[in-house]
Amino acid sequence: MKKILTSFFAVLLLAAVVNCSAVPEKNPGLQRQWMLISFDQFSKEELIKNRAEINLTGAIEKGKIRGGAHMGCNSMFFTSEFKSDGNVKISGVGSTLKACQNMELETAFGQKFDKMTNYTIEGHFLTLSDNNGNAMKFVAADWD
Template sequence: MKKILVSFFAVLLLGVVVSCSSVPEKNPSLQRQWMLVSFDKFSKEELVKNKAEINLTGIMEKGKIKGGAHMGCNSMFFTSEFKTNGKVKISGVGSTLKTCQNMELENVFIQKFDKMTNYSIEGHFLTLSDGGGNSMKFVAADWD
């Protein structure tokens, strides 16, 4: 009887450990769809017209989020790592290669996005900056 109980509890404990370790990390204030509202020389109207956004709703694994972006034509992808000290590391930025009429926004975004090293969240706004005067300001897409 003792062997059966020990085996039962061992299996139960193993099941709890496995199920807990497979639960993805989540940061609801960060892991959202973000609409770009201020960036470089582009007007807010131009950003809205192009539906400029980053999407951070992917599962966070080992502190990294696989994200996506759209600036009007091509689909973009990247990996981001947001630290609790306000630092961000963006890497692996790439995109599809469609030729579009107005690619200036996409080209400037791709040039500057992985250079962003700092972030802050204030209310429904996410700001990325490089510490050298360049910044990108986003508003949460689910904010009314």
């Protein structure tokens, strides 16, 4: 009986250790709400007025963050994978389909967002860029 109980507790302990190590760690420097402050021909004032943002606080599954975005009207969603070498892969970009008066920002963002291949974080700033010189610059929403 003693051997059975010892074996049973050993299995429980091993399962607890495996389950704890399988929980992905959050990256507080990356996983936050980011306000878009520089993109294409849009002025900073226009981006602020539209409350343009991406939200990277979603769940992590297999190293990928489920995120959301808002560019003034529709809610957008996507999956992103940020690698330690500065590469990013953005996929599964979708959106609600409300018809809005000013769709230029939303359309431009939707066309270029999943083409971003690189990222840098410097202080409270996140920059996404592609290999053609296009870039999107964000500031952390929780930064004063």
